Amino acid sequence: MAYGKAEELLHLALRLAASRSGLSASDIEAELGHGPKGALEKKRQRMMNALRGLFPSGLEEQMEGARRFWSLRTKELDHLPIVQPNDLAMLERAATALLNTNDAEGASRMRALRDRLASALSRRGERNYEADLEAMLQSQALAARPGPRPMIEPDVSEAVGQAIMELKKLAFVYESSRGEKRERTVEPVGVLLGGRHYLVARVENAPISSEPIRWRMDRMTDVHVVDEGIRAMPEGFSFRETARKAFGVYHNEAEFGEVIWRFSPKAARAAAAYHFHPDQKLEQSSDGSLIVRFRAAGHLEMAWHLYQWGEQVEVLAPRGLADLVNNHRRADFTAIP
Known part of the structure; x- marks a missing residue:
């Protein structure tokens, strides 16, 4: 063979x-x-x-x-040299990627897994794995995501993860955009990961059918798990469906609706390679332009993204997003995203 x-x-x-x-x-x-x-x-x-x-x-x-x-179901695979130095290098790459997206807890767990597997290699007597791993790491590079991002303390993400896994309530002090601080106790639903991380949670004692609220994790302090279970979400609730209502991570129900963008023939090929939204539909026009349609909220995050396309994109709907973008389209960008 x-x-x-x-x-x-x-x-x-x-x-x-x-x-x-x-x-x-x-x-x-x-x-x-x-x-x-x-x-x-x-x-x-x-x-x-x-x-x-x-x-x-x-x-x-x-x-x-x-x-x-x-x-x-067999024990014959137990002693195979399954883990190789390139596997450990891939775990290190994954840890670096998680760290670059503000997931310090995930990066820490990934590196702990890497170390446990490396320990297994060492116990098995493979003396060359450290040199091989170093060579693999030297030959790989991971580009950091450009631009500033809010810092999230590891104890915040760790407490949030623990509450979600154990189905417990979470208490924290939350600072609003106006600088006002208030103690909150919530029932976590999940986390939205992005340039900013959001905890999605229902306020304690809120009606069982109430829409979960999004809390910026970089504005949470004094975070700790409350030793009290949370109520089940209503039947039919889907966290994934809730998440896809937003273009990014911020959701405003008043903005939710159909979004239509038209990319110029010059930008059509590049835009077609983008995954703007899970429910997007692409339409190629006879003039070579590309129409992108989906339903979502988050006009400000859409505007931030559309700015980098300059005059190569036009917002056909909604009107509010078009008004936000039209006066800031530029013709002097030398490259397409």
Whole structure:
């Protein structure tokens, strides 16, 4: 068997072993990459037959309705050299990326995981891994996100994460944009990550059906978890659906509605490569321009983004956003985002 095929088979075996509920046929084919459906199906069948030969008693098959799921239950993979220096380097890259987006807690956890895996390599007697890891880190670079960003204290993000995981209330002192400070106790729902991080939470004792409020985490101090459980959200509530109502992280229900932008033929190709919103729809016009449509709120964050496109973008809707942008479109930008 060629080296590449053996590596691919080992990767699939590890994925099957790591999955608790098992992988379906479509899951396995997605692991195999891109290509015609028929070719991926045949490749999956060949690889599963190979795994049956290698692990005759470990490969398990289950039925759930009309769908089949496979998992691998064997101890034969336990002593394989699964973790390599390039894996540790990738964890370090991920930690740096998290730190660059204000997620200090996430970066800390990622590096703790890296250190535990490195310790396992050391105990296994692989003496060269440190030199290999250093070489990998020297050969990789991660560009920091340009521009200023608010600083968030690690104890704030840690307390928020703990409250969300344990379904507990959270208390903090919150400073408004006017500098007024007030003690708050809330029931956390989730966190919106961006240049600014927002805690999404329902105020303590607010009606069960009330819309959660967004709190800027860089304005929270004296944060601590309250040893009291939170109420369940109403049936049908989706945090993901709530998050996608905003263009960025700020949401104003009064602004929510249809957004339509037209990018010039010069900027159309670059704009088509952007993911502006999860629900966006793109329309190519006969003159080469590109129409982008979606529904969201957050006119100010939209204006901040649109400014960098200069005169290459026009706001067709809503009127309020167009008024905010039109007088600030520039023709002297030398590049397109």
